Amino acid sequence: MKIILNSNYKTKEKSILQLVSHFFDEGNLIVQGSRNTIKSNFIGEEKVNIKFFQKPGFFKSIIYSFLRSTKAKRSFDYANYLIDHHIQTPIPIAYVEERNSLGFLGDSFYICQQIDYDFTIRELIHNPLFPNRNLILEQFTEFTFKMHEAKVNFLDHSPGNTLILETGDGNYDFFLIDLNRMKFEDLSLEMRLDNFKKMWLSKQMVKVVARKYAQLSGQNEEKLSQLLLKKTKDFKRKITKKKYWKRKLM
Structure with a gap:
């Protein structure tokens, strides 16, 4: 399991991995899609948003494993680009990727700040x-x-x-x-x-x-x-x- 963290959350790695490990058992459901699921939960007292990307099919797995950035990584990288250019998006906290011994992508997660919008x-x-x-x-x-x-x-x-x-x-x-x-x-x-x-x-x-x-x-x-x-x-x-x-x- 690979985790990339926002530098402000380096001390929260264990808590974030715990959220991911218990994703299907804990948290409040926001969106239940056919392939992606979004929940909210807490890191300490901070409310966060966790987006789950289901393991891709065989052909997409090859693409996302070796040829193109995963959806979780893109979410994290693009959020950082937006913030660097003063365009608001929920603060990116981390992304997590599960891969097998051959490097093929399994499930992946993107974790960011939860915005309680109007x-x-x-x-x-x-x-x-x-x-x-x-x-x-x-x-x-x-x-x-x-x-x-x-x-x-x-x-x-x-x-x-x-x-x-x-x-x-x-x-x-x-x-x-x-x-x-x-x-x-x-x-x-x-x-x-x-x-x-x-x-x-x-x-x-x-x-x-x-x-x-x-x-x-x-x-x-x-x-x-x-x-x-x-x-x-x-x-x-x-x-x-x-x-x-x-x-x-x-």
Whole structure:
């Protein structure tokens, strides 16, 4: 079993390994997926989040064992990159990988700070009357622009993957989660707007985002609004069509 620790948690190694060893028997369930499970637990008095990545199948095992970083390692490394560039994400604490004698990956875990957030963008999408909706969207757009300026292309920038915490006086903090799918590169305008398409924004929300992003980037607001609206509609159409054919084939 291999463990890589945040330097601030070097003295907590034994406690972290104990959390991993008792993962299936202890802790509070947050997400139960088909392959990944997320629980919360405690290291001393600190509440932490533990994400379990199930042992990959044979072919993926070869890839993750010898050709590509594991999901747990990417989560840890990407979180550190974000924090180094002043983009908020739950503080990475450690990642743990189990490997056999031949070096093949088994189960793996990512441990980070637990954020007790107030809501996500999903709540804004489903409730047009959500308090301070436009203000939150503007601040979220500023957060995303800052992310783009730091050369972060977050491929899973979707409604549930940014936790939002209200800090008072009309201000909000945003925390990226589910960090496995990222690229670090210079982003063209097309790529930047592409990064918003999975947010499932309404036409009104698109206008708010486009206006704020135009202010921040110096781009033409109308141009951004039209491009973003098209990308959003195309994405919604693609997902709706995919769901339709999935139902038909079931």
